[in-house]
Amino acid sequence: MKEALYVKDLCKTYVINKRQNNVLKNVNLTIYQGEMVAVMGPSGSGKSTLLYSVSGMDRPTAGEVLLAGKRITDLKEKDLAQVRLTSMGFIFQQMHMLKNLSIMDNILLPAYQAGGGRSRQEINEFCMALMRKLGISDVAQNDITEVSGGQLQRACICRSLINQPGILFADEPTGALNRSASEDVMEELNKLNQEGVTMMLVTHDMKVAAKCSRVLYIVDGNIKGELEMEDGDGQEKFRERKLNHWLIEMGW
Numbered sequence: 156m157k158e159a160l161y162v163k164d165l166c167k168t169y170v171i172n173k174r175q176n177n178v179l180k181n182v183n184l185t186i187y188q189g190e191m192v193a194v195m196g197p198s199g200s201g202k203s204t205l206l207y208s209v210s211g212m213d214r215p216t217a218g219e220v221l222l223a224g225k226r227i228t229d230l231k232e233k234d235l236a237q238v239r240l241t242s243m244g245f246i247f248q249q250m251h252m253l254k255n256l257s258i259m260d261n262i263l264l265p266a267y268q269a270g271g272g273r274s275r276q277e278i279n280e281f282c283m284a285l286m287r288k289l290g291i292s293d294v295a296q297n298d299i300t301e302v303s304g305g306q307l308q309r310a311c312i313c314r315s316l317i318n319q320p321g322i323l324f325a326d327e328p329t330g331a332l333n334r335s336a337s338e339d340v341m342e343e344l345n346k347l348n349q350e351g352v353t354m355m356l357v358t359h360d361m362k363v364a365a366k367c368s369r370v371l372y373i374v375d376g377n378i379k380g381e382l383e384m385e386d387g388d389g390q391e392k393f394r395e396r397k398l399n400h401w402l403i404e405m406g407w
């Protein structure tokens with residue numbers, strides 16, 4: 156299996172008023188292509204910090220990160236921004252969409268910014284296909300205030316995929332959604348994963364994590380354990396029970 160993300164001895168320390176807060180302490184992990192990995196753990200354990208540090212949204216204090224075999228830890232900001240734009244997709248709980256643009260224009264923007272070999276027509280057609288796939292083509296021309304939370308999150312997923320990234324990072328992708336919208340969004344993410352999109356997502360939601368192929372449990376800046384979900388685990392309820400037992404063992 157090919158490595159999508161390789162992380163070695165990753166440390167992140169925040170300094171506030173001369174006081175050091177060692178949030179990540181020598182984290183090691185590998186995510187293979189095609190995996191869907193959930194990161195769980197208590198509040199303040201460093202889940203979001205880990206996601207931001209491995210995805211180049213934030214600079215780690217020490218350690219190295221390889222994206223599809225390429226070291227990104229010491230890239231200059233401009234080069235790192237290009238890697239983020241072209242090789243990574245991001246989905247957040249708070250959807251960072253631009254207010255004066257339509258849903259479709261918000262999705263298109265990163266593709267126009269990235270340049271590359273695709274013509275505007277190719278990009279537009281790809282965008283339309285993504286919106287059809289995620290079931291939001293009928294709201295393509297709506298303003299971002301004229302759609303539901305679930306539709307907006309689907310638009311964010313389209314935007315995260317517009318540059319065909321090697322890996323998707325998501326921080327509480329269903330955190331702002333009600334149960335039914337959350338289930339729909341997870342179904343879409345699962346489908347994308349089955350089509351080969353690699354994902355790393357932070358979640359507090361057991362139902363969300365139970366749909367992933369592997370779960371990492373982080374405590375106080377270290378990965379305390381990991382649970383592999385076997386294909387044969389099949390049934391949703393069975394997976395949830397298996398995860399629940401394991402989380403209790405982890406001290407959740």
Ligand SMILES: Nc1ncnc2c1ncn2[C@@H]1O[C@H](COP(=O)(O)OP(=O)(O)OP(=O)(O)O)[C@@H](O)[C@H]1O
Binds near residue numbers: 171200201202203
């Ligand atoms: N930009 C920052 N500057 C200083 N400290 C920060 C910053 N971001 C996070 N921290 C601190 O790092 C620690 C871990 O925060 P982080 O957001 O990674 O935790 P988390 O596990 O994602 O928590 P939650 O589940 O509550 O979202 C916390 O003590 C937090 O206060």
